[in-house]
Amino acid sequence: KFYLEAKLTESSPDKRTQRIYYSTIASIEKRKNEFIINYLSREIVKGCYLINFGRFEELKKRKVFTSSEVKKINPLFNKLKLINSRKTTIYQIIKNLIKVQYDFLLSGNFDHLKFFTQASLSKKIGVNPSLISRAIRRKAIRIPQGRQIPIKILFPSRREIRKKLIKEIIEQEKSEIEKGALSKPYNDEEIRGQLRRKNGIFISRRSVSECRKDLKIPSSFERTYQE
16 A cells, blocks of 8 residues: 545645555556556455355245345345446456556656546446446556556546647747747647647637646747746
8 A cells, every 4th residue: 555645625724735545456567568467456356256146036935034134135245246346347447548558558657648538438348437436446556667656547637638738849849949940939829729730639729828827838928038
């Protein structure tokens, strides 16, 4: 287990930080041309529970169980079914994350993360989004580079991806200006155009401006007169 420290959303008088503990359930290792999943949690490694519902119904008809026992057994079956479902879901989650975030797992560079939502994964594997959310809550994996990261980090939002691409455009801008290939910094409309042409991302100029401000990148006018 490990923890991350995060500042509380509402500042307290002593400005304490909140520790969020994560349980590392699996490691992903690179072997030749593929990634291998190694489970670190004993509960996940164990096989699924097999429930013979037909046999249970037969015994019920023969009055082998008392009514109070039946009332206790039914909730137990429901719990076992949920455990089975979560074990299968965890495998499906990690397997699909390996496919989508392959480049990130190769490099360990967070700039290589691709847009992926829990909702899109839930449709793909045919489960309720809430089940995925519960399955990865405070769960982490160890990536090939040896770092432990929360699984939820591998589900970046559209906004996070847009910010990453805008950051790349600004870095490219600096390089082109230094080489003399570009005479002035890109304005938000020009950044918007690059996102559309290069990445097929259609967003408003205002959205570009908001992402740029989140990244603490000055406007094109301010960048013109930097240094």
